Amino acid sequence: MPRILAIDYGLKRTGIAVTDELQIIASGLTTIPSETTIDFLKEYFIKENVTxxxxxxxxxxxxxxxxxxxxxxxxxxxxxxxxxxxxxxRVDERFTSKMAFQTMIDSGLNKKQRQNKGLIDEIAATILLQDYLTRKMF
Incomplete structure (x- = not known):
């Protein structure tokens, strides 16, 4: 089964998350500079089946x-x-960054780790994707 990919696009950074092949679990993939997003996706789509x-x-x-x-x-x-x-x-991304930050706190990350904006973007993309998967099931 092909994967689903989620993008949390921003001015400077873009968080990317992807499902497993069964489209059950969303996982953070990476955070990249926004200006490289199209090139990154071209390479990724060659390697992975994303529909x-x-x-x-x-x-x-x-x-x-x-x-x-x-x-x-x-x-x-x-x-x-x-x-x-x-x-x-297109999916509503309201609160995903706040939810990502709270996830970092709940995960026990220290203050310095929580200042990693790239990680926040990646987690936000994961939240977008997991929310979509949850809604798709019901």
């Missing part, structure tokens, strides 16, 4: 697009040009 990509959709509490939405929309356009056949799903 669906989730990209976070930043929204404010009132449901309106957040200030980072424009940056992400530009990335989505580049993604669709680079991978026109890939199934793309």
């Amino acid at each position: 669906k990509v989730l990209i976070g959709e930043p929204k404010q509490m009132n449901g309106q697009p957040s200030e980072s939405a424009e940056i992400i929309e530009k990335f989505v356009s580049k993604f669709q040009i680079a991978f026109p056949a890939m199934d793309l799903v």
